[in-house]
Amino acid sequence: xxxxxxxxxxxxxxxxxxxxxxxxxxxxxxxxxxxxxxxxxxxxxxxxxxxxxxxxxxxxxxxxxxxxxxxxxxxxxxxxxxxxxxxxxxxxxxxxxxxxxxxxxxxxxxxxxxxxxxxxxxxxxxxxxxxxxxxxxxxxxxxxxxxxxxxxxxxxxxxxxxxxxxxxxxxxxxxxxxxxxxxxxxxxxxxxxxxxxxxxxxxxxxxxxxxxxxxxxxxxxxxxxxxxxxxxxxxxxxxxxxxxxxxxxxxxxxxxxxxxxxxxxxxxxxxxxxxxxxxxxxxxxxxxxxxxxxxxxxxxxxxxxxxxxxxxxxxxxxxxxxxxxxxxxxxxxxxxxxxxxxxxxxxxxxxxxxxxxxxxxxxxxxxxxxxxxxx
Amino acid sequence: xxxxxxxxxxxxxxxxxxxxxxxxxxxxxxxxxxxxxxxxxxxxxxxxxxxxxxxxxxxxxxxxxxxxxxxxxxxxxxxxxxxxxxxxxxxxxxxxxxxxxxxxxxxxxxxxxxxxxxxxxxxxxxxxxxxxxxxxxxxxxxxxxxxxxxxxxxxxxxxxxxxxxxxxxxxxxxxxxxxxxxxxxxxxxxxxxxxxxxxxxxxxxxxxxxxxxxxxxxxxxxxxxxxxxxxxxxxxxxxxxxxxxxxxxxxxxxxxxxxxxxxxxxxxxxxxxxxxxxxxxxxxxxxxxxxxxxxxxxxxxxxxxxxxxxxxxxxxxxxxxxxxxxxxxxxxxxxxxxxxxxxxxxxxxxxxxxxxxxxxxxxxxxxxxxxxxxx
Numbered sequence: 001x002x003x004x005x006x007x008x009x010x011x012x013x014x015x016x017x018x019x020x021x022x023x024x025x026x027x028x029x030x031x032x033x034x035x036x037x038x039x040x041x042x043x044x045x046x047x048x049x050x051x052x053x054x055x056x057x058x059x060x061x062x063x064x065x066x067x068x069x070x071x072x073x074x075x076x077x078x079x080x081x082x083x084x085x086x087x088x089x090x091x092x093x094x095x096x097x098x099x100x101x102x103x104x105x106x107x108x109x110x111x112x113x114x115x116x117x118x119x120x121x122x123x124x125x126x127x128x129x130x131x132x133x134x135x136x137x138x139x140x141x142x143x144x145x146x147x148x149x150x151x152x153x154x155x156x157x158x159x160x161x162x163x164x165x166x167x168x169x170x171x172x173x174x175x176x177x178x179x180x181x182x183x184x185x186x187x188x189x190x191x192x193x194x195x196x197x198x199x200x201x202x203x204x205x206x207x208x209x210x211x212x213x214x215x216x217x218x219x220x221x222x223x224x225x226x227x228x229x230x231x232x233x234x235x236x237x238x239x240x241x242x243x244x245x246x247x248x249x250x251x252x253x254x255x256x257x258x259x260x261x262x263x264x265x266x267x268x269x270x271x272x273x274x275x276x277x278x279x280x281x282x283x284x285x286x287x288x289x290x291x292x293x294x295x296x297x298x299x300x301x302x303x304x305x306x307x308x309x310x311x312x313x314x315x316x317x318x319x320x321x322x323x324x325x326x327x328x329x330x331x332x333x334x335x336x337x338x339x340x341x342x343x344x345x346x347x348x349x350x351x352x353x354x355x356x357x358x359x360x361x362x363x364x365x366x367x368x369x370x371x372x373x374x375x
Numbered sequence: 376x377x378x379x380x381x382x383x384x385x386x387x388x389x390x391x392x393x394x395x396x397x398x399x400x401x402x403x404x405x406x407x408x409x410x411x412x413x414x415x416x417x418x419x420x421x422x423x424x425x426x427x428x429x430x431x432x433x434x435x436x437x438x439x440x441x442x443x444x445x446x447x448x449x450x451x452x453x454x455x456x457x458x459x460x461x462x463x464x465x466x467x468x469x470x471x472x473x474x475x476x477x478x479x480x481x482x483x484x485x486x487x488x489x490x491x492x493x494x495x496x497x498x499x500x501x502x503x504x505x506x507x508x509x510x511x512x513x514x515x516x517x518x519x520x521x522x523x524x525x526x527x528x529x530x531x532x533x534x535x536x537x538x539x540x541x542x543x544x545x546x547x548x549x550x551x552x553x554x555x556x557x558x559x560x561x562x563x564x565x566x567x568x569x570x571x572x573x574x575x576x577x578x579x580x581x582x583x584x585x586x587x588x589x590x591x592x593x594x595x596x597x598x599x600x601x602x603x604x605x606x607x608x609x610x611x612x613x614x615x616x617x618x619x620x621x622x623x624x625x626x627x628x629x630x631x632x633x634x635x636x637x638x639x640x641x642x643x644x645x646x647x648x649x650x651x652x653x654x655x656x657x658x659x660x661x662x663x664x665x666x667x668x669x670x671x672x673x674x675x676x677x678x679x680x681x682x683x684x685x686x687x688x689x690x691x692x693x694x695x696x697x698x699x700x701x702x703x704x705x706x707x708x709x710x711x712x713x714x715x716x717x718x719x720x721x722x723x724x725x726x727x728x729x730x731x732x733x734x735x736x737x738x739x740x741x742x743x744x745x746x747x748x749x750x
Contacts, residue, residue, distance in 0.1 A: 136642055136644070139644070140642075140643055140644065264643055265640030265641070265642075265643060265648075265652060265655070265662070266640070266641070266642055266643070267511055267515075267640075267641055267642055268515055268639055268640060268641070268664030268665070269511070269514070269515070273640075274664075277640060277662055277664050280640070280655060280662045281661065281662040281663070281664075281668070286656065287640070287652055287655045287656040287662070288656070289643030289649075289652050289656075290643070293656070369744065
């Protein structure tokens, strides 16, 4: 067995035993290595907090079997070892200062479909909303998601009834790409009525889950799933949501991860729009009514490199390449939005946001009245 | 003729000759007195900028006739001499630093109806919107205006077709009070189709104009009228507005005068809601969907005096009574909204806003991230 295969087996094993994200597990892997941690857990010898959490499931060594079965139906496990690992999207988790496991990035991602996850999420927008979508809500979802997909954006959602399904279908309908994040294994069609939809998504894009094959949906997994929809998107749009809605949970995740949150308004007489209105009113989401406005919010995503490397000769030791580019992109005076910085620095807006957060920690930039400026 | 009558005649004359607000005329009256300025204009001897502007109309001395005719149909001229002059509402004009005449407060107000204008505007909300209101727009207008009127708020609008008329009618329908500001003389029913509506408004509230009887509507008078709707209200709600809409002009006036601006969302597929969505999106208006949310925004209006006079013994020379009350109402640390200050100081929120602006000029308070704090 190659070292790579051994590592992938270790990730698969830990993903199965861990059942979701875990800060302590991630920390242990970072310190000791994935193969070593997997072996320690298998032996029941990981010690401390780790063992109590994992001991009960340590015997579930179905990794080889899971990987094999998934491979036969067109799936695979994507791990931080892989080039396609969406590392930039997950940077936001480093900004969360809590220690709860729910705030951890995914350990690894089980996917169904052939596309690379990093490419698919290079320009991606989360579109979520109530299962009980109105005719208006489905119509607007189809319009916004369809226009975004035509424009080359991947529509990320949760494959639920209502807004989610309308979003995936609109993207598929225009021959665009779409990504579904599930709260169960990617081999499980949930909801069952969407098995054909999920197959189409896997063909045109990806079906993704942090849970191993065979995992059944559970309430806490839906909440964890929402955080992945937010994490794998440049921004999240809530199309329709009741006063209390899971979509608002996704929006909260996007905000925590430093990504723009948008909401579509509707008639004030419609219960399905109350959650959106509430988010807009409370300043939790920006009002959007079209794909154009969504893109405005999510910013241009650029990868160009126009030779600004010369700028690094300035003494900004310890800054990453991106942070330096972003820092240098600031005007001499006044404040800037991440979108403007992205355009000016030639750095994808996701990376700009991540860089800004790190620059802020370093005291080099400050956020004033919604705009960033050099400190 | 009594001195009061002589002054009222002078105001009426200057209002007719001035045809709208004028900073220079207001300044001259402030310096020399209304009777003296009227006499000087009559004699063509006001000199300087004043004469060139007014000379052409100086012969139009229809004041006595206008006042007499208006009195016979239940109207009168309200001037800064009168106790009912809505001085607090007009304080915002003092904050405008431009010198254009459009930024001047009205010289005097011609009114039709028996109610006192200060009492009617003590708790008042402007509700405006497109003439081409949709069924949804008329429905929401009726709901919000009706609920506000039931709650004792005066509904202020412009008597135009569409949202304006729906707002007045809703207030009348629940036996509430309403105030119509016209861009023509109060003796002119404009639009003609609303003559019965205007009569009802005059009976339940007031029809108001800064133009003398007989004045016909004109485009610039509509813009000036919009500023009065904003000025005579604690806040302005735009229910429906196209992308370019006069209602947005009213909203801009409210903002310039330091009053809250609100907008009602609607379907993003409706052209009549585009202006509202734009204002909300750009942060020019706060999203509201009910009378309750409108009241939340406009703040409690209190007139109580709970003996805080003792506080004035602190040395805050030169501050008005209200400014001192507001200043003393601040918590030791942290920031406050005008509504909270109003409640805590026992000062109407309108006066709090005016006081804050003056305190800011004095460098005693600052506006930080949307909240006020002591400097």
